[in-house]
Amino acid sequence: MFDFDATLPLMAIQFLLLVFILDKVFYTPFGKTLDDRSEYVRSKRVGSQERLDQSKKMxxxxxAELAETRKQAQSIVAEAQAEAQTLASAQMTEAQQEAQGQREAAQKEIDQQKQAAMATLDQQVDQLSNQIVEKLLSAAS
Amino acid sequence: MPNFLTFSNILPLAELEVGHHFYWNLGGLTVHGQVFLTSWFVIGLLLIASLLAGRNRQMVPAGLQNFMEYVLEFIRDLAKNQLGEKEYRPWVPFIGTLFLFIFVSNWSGALIPWKLIQLPEGELAAPTGDINTTVALALLTSLAYFYAGFRKRGLGYFAKYVEPTPILLPIAILEDFTKPLSLSFRLFGNILADELVVAVLVLLVPLFIPVPVMMLGLFTSAIQALVFATLAGAYIHEALEGHGDEDH
Known part of the structure; x- marks a missing residue:
């Protein structure tokens, strides 16, 4: 069982050869692949982090721009409303004044006609009363 | 160890052959052929998986690439936990290959029916079930942590032997021997014992009964791979930091 012979050194040499060959065909290339991949993932992660930050900033x-625009729109609307308000009130007062004037004119005309009618009425009353007086006087005499 | 279960010839699948090796002679050197055959299979499996997965690497991984990336991340975590964020990178190939080689060896020994392939002598099994392999790996680990220590602190590395007190010098020196010893024997013992238990159970009851033990074997195999790699990382870390005698 404990039979040492040239197997031992030859096996050691063979093993060392295996170490070197596997280093060439396995450890170095595959290690490079692993390192490249982790490097790639890291750089990609950094890049996407940057892009995320950028898009957040944008x-x-x-x-902010939207808020500004919204504010502007509100002020424009308020301005237009105020303008429309003043315009409307001006037109309203004008129309009221016009109506007032027309009413006063009509009132005046009514008063004139009333006075005229009163004057005619007075005349007729006088005439009638004169006639009544004359009739009574003639009847009495 | 003798082939003590000779009556197992009734069941050719359930043969126990411990201590029998398929010897090769390479210019006067004897080696265990079966260990190399399975270790080549393991090495081939690792290389093929790496090459297939690495053929066309995508930024978004899929299929085998995804699996191999998971494996690499696991190994990196293991090395990072032991060595710390700053020091772990140069040691990932060593610790990772320790883990992968031991893990795939153990599981191939447990999952692949090597015994169907007949050898003239001995049998195919997990390479980590052979003491030569585990001692080789453990000695490499020792060399690795010495290298780490000297590279980081030069000759000042020896200061850790007399810190915090020179009284512990013998123990500190002893540690350099016990570390590879415990590493290699832990792995070797676990894998060999698991194979033996499964083989004996298969020999006694060929169906179903050995399955829970096999599952347990898979579990301990995975744990042993993890333990070996983790301890290697811990030793290297200790050499780099020089906190004296942390006993693991």
Whole structure:
């Protein structure tokens, strides 16, 4: 069982050869693949992190711009509303004044006609009363 | 060890041959052929898997590439846990190959029916079940941590033998011998014992009964690979840090 012979050194040499050959065909190339891959993954991760940050920043910028635009739109709307309000109130007062004037004119005309009618009525009353007086006087005499 | 279960000739699949080796003679050197055959299979498996998975590497992994990347991440974590973030990278190939070689060896020994392939003598089994392999790996680990220590701190590495007190010098020196010894014998003993237990059970009851033991064998095999690689990492870390006598 414990039979030492030239197998021992030859096996050692053979094993060392195996170490060198496997280093050439297995450890070095596969290790390179593994290292390359981890390097690749790391760089990709860094790159995508950068791009994520960039897009976040861009989104923030756009949001700020959007808020600004919204504010502008609101102020424009408010301005237009105020303008329309003043315009409407001006037209309203003008129309009211016009209506007032027309009403006053009509009132004046009514008053004139009333006075005229009153004057005619007075005349007729006088005439009638004169006639009544004359009739009574003639009847009495 | 003698072939003590000769009556097993009834069941050719369930033969126990411990201590029988398929010897090769290479210019006066004897080697265990069966160990090399299976270790070549293991090495081939690892190389083929790496080459197939690495043929066309994608940024988004799929299939075999994904699996091999998972394996590499596991090994890197293992090395990082032992050596720390700063030091682990140059040691990933060594610790990783220790883990992969031992793990695939153990599981190939447990999962592949090597015994169907007849050899003139001995039998194919996990390469880690042979003491030569485990001692080779353990000595390489020792060399690795000495190398790590000297490279990091030069001759100042020897300072760790007399820190915190020179009284522990013998123990510190002894540690350099016990470390490879325990590493190699732990792995060798576990794998060989597992193979023996499974073989004996298969010999006694060829069906179903050995299955739980086989599962346990798979589990311990995986654990042993992990333990070997982790301890190698811990020893290298200790040599790099020089915290004296941490006993593992």
């Amino acid at each position: 989104a923030e910028e756009y949001e």
